[in-house]
Amino acid sequence: MNSLNNIKHLILDMDGVLYCGNEPVPRLREFFAFLRERETPFMLVTNNATRTADERSKQLAGMGAEVFPSEILVSGQATARYLRRDYPAGTRVHVFGMAALKQALEEAGFVLADTDVEVVVVSVDRDLTYEKIKRAARLLRGGARFIATNLDPNIPSEEGLLPGSGAMVAMLAAASETRPTGVGKPEPIMYELAMTQMGASPETTAAVGDRVATDIVGGKRAGITTICVLTGASSRAEAEAGGADFIFDDIGHLLDAWREAISRSRQS
Ligand SMILES: [Mg+2]
DSSP: OOOGGGOOEEEEOOBTTTEETTEEOTTHHHHHHHHHHTTOOEEEEESOOSSOHHHHHHHHHTTTOOOOGGGEEEHHHHHHHHHHTTSOTTOEEEEESOHHHHHHHHHTTOEEOSSSOSEEEEOOOTTOOHHHHHHHHHHHHTTOEEEESOOOSEEEETTEEEEOHHHHHHHHHHHHTOOOEEOSTTSTHHHHHHHHHHTOOGGGEEEEESOIIIIIHHHHHHTOEEEEESSSSOOHHHHHHTTOSEEESSHHHHHHHHHHHHHHHHHO
């Protein structure tokens, strides 16, 4: 895609793109108003499995952006859908993570358990204890499959970069001497699920993200146009080295460039 004017469907990352922690990025409300006005379908796709789609929708509403829960795909839901390809409803799964992730797996039909499990699903746990680490590591040593919602080492916040799912995964991998499979970006599965839901084709879809190693690499694997914004994890030099198709300071600057591309195409 050589012009933003060709975007028909948009996929947006959340942390570091729409907000950092509880702090919305500048012109967030205006950006979503533009998408609604232009009737451009979009989906928000996040590796961060610490909150449900409902909770993310409410969080955004508090920042002035109206996004429906059905327009949000969280890696916890994606992990549940991914696992259901291989395991029937009723399969026992241990969750090392927060309530939102547990809910996603239960809604997909899995039984949450601490013993005799086939799979251990790992994500961020803000209440982690030695006992929890010990339990998960022992289940992994016992042969349970090691699945991570994502491998991001950290999460951008107003305090800076905080420990993410990848940090928890690294600890459990070291303790159990086993290796995980990550479901979230840069695996293309979440982008593919989002495109299927929107009825989008890769040639006219663009993904906006802040982290080159996940958002941009994942977008390339899914065959879609990639847009890197600099409000989160990656710098301009990293975005250039990673081969992002477009780079902007933030979504406000993306919005300006998009409007300009539209008006240019009208004139020609
Ligand atoms: Mg991000």
